[in-house]
Amino acid sequence: MTGTGLNLSRRFGGIARLYGDEALSHFADAHVCVAGVGGVGSWAVEALARTGIGRLTLIDLDNVAESNVNRQLHALTGDFGKAKVTALRERITQINPQCEVFEIEDFVSEDNIETLFGRGFDFVIDAIDQVRVKAAMAAYFVKNRQPFIISGGAGGQKNPALIQTADLSRTTHDPLLANLRYTLRKRYGFSRDTKEKMRVPCVFSTENITPPQSGAACSADAAPQGLSCAGYGASMLVTASFGLYCAQAAVEHIAGKK
Numbered sequence: 001m002t003g004t005g006l007n008l009s010r011r012f013g014g015i016a017r018l019y020g021d022e023a024l025s026h027f028a029d030a031h032v033c034v035a036g037v038g039g040v041g042s043w044a045v046e047a048l049a050r051t052g053i054g055r056l057t058l059i060d061l062d063n064v065a066e067s068n069v070n071r072q073l074h075a076l077t078g079d080f081g082k083a084k085v086t087a088l089r090e091r092i093t094q095i096n097p098q099c100e101v102f103e104i105e106d107f108v109s110e111d112n113i114e115t116l117f118g119r120g121f122d123f124v125i126d127a128i129d130q131v132r133v134k135a136a137m138a139a140y141f142v143k144n145r146q147p148f149i150i151s152g153g154a155g156g157q158k159n160p161a162l163i164q165t166a167d168l169s170r171t172t173h174d175p176l177l178a179n180l181r182y183t184l185r186k187r188y189g190f191s192r193d194t195k196e197k198m199r200v201p202c203v204f205s206t207e208n209i210t211p212p213q214s215g216a217a218c219s220a221d222a223a224p225q226g227l228s229c230a231g232y233g234a235s236m237l238v239t240a241s242f243g244l245y246c247a248q249a250a251v252e253h254i255a256g257k258k
Contacts, residue, residue: 006097011053023053025254027216029053030122030254035137037084037107039234041127042073043243044250049099051251053090054094057102058085059116071239110136117146121258123250124148127243131176135183138200139190140169149249151242152177152204155232160241162207165249168200177204196236203245239248 009016016024020191031054034041037060048056064082068075072089085103092101106129108116113136117124124146126137134150143146147161153176168184183196184190190198212233 008052008098010095011096015052017031019251019255026141026254027052027251028054029227031057032123032254033057033059033117033124034127035059035116036127036129037074037088038068038127039044039071039236039239040091040188040243041125041238042084042244043236044125044127044247045088045243046073047093047199047244047247048094048250049095051247052096053250053254054097055084055100055102057104057121058088058102059108060084061105061107071234073240076222108133113137113140117144117173120144120146124211125250125254126150127246128200129153129176131179131183134176135187138180138184139188142199147253148213149201149203149246150177150180151246152202152238153209154205154242155165156209156211157205157207157238158210158235159207160204160238163203163205163241163245165196165201165203165240165245168202169194169196169198171202171204172207173206175206175209177202182207201249203242213249 012024032048034045037045045056045058062084064079064084064087065075066080073252074084074091079087084104085105088182089101089103092099110133117140124141124197126134126148128134138150152171152174168177168181185192185199210233212231
């Protein structure tokens, strides 16, 4: 019990019984960054907060919109128009008042990667949707030995049971990650040997993408290959599961630190 009446052992006792007291201490000391807190990233943030992660940096420039309701955690009527990072910080405070949350209202770009990530984190989750930026981030993280995981595209899918994790060299069925793989090899000199791992861990699905159905606002030809789900249909059954897979990678890494 703390001086404010906050009973952390009660709130996170289930985590301690599952991972152990030492791991829970690691979680409380850890600093995780989530870049992109939309349909995938927002759920990753929720899972990290409920696992007892002590510091979270959230990066996103978007505001909560009504069109986010189908897939994003913070998309509630009372939060429409609010910065996504702010809406999540307010929610995290209700989960764990001792969690430090750092809001960065900005988009990651090829020009600000050093500024945003140069300090180093215990783990970074990439849940953004621009391929060139994802490639620049992955190259930077590999070079600097920054633990991380990248989310592939979550739109146009219905079955969370088909989600898995693998090195980027082994991913299939995902146009976003295929483009990322091509970009890393072309622009950053990653090996073209298909037998060699790229050291870029990813979350992806082997499900075939469902194009927008008849009457949708845009055509299949116009559908994006990213995480925004602006063209593809999307369900939180899948986007949230992608986020939980990303959070699991972060938690397992931190729990295993000595």
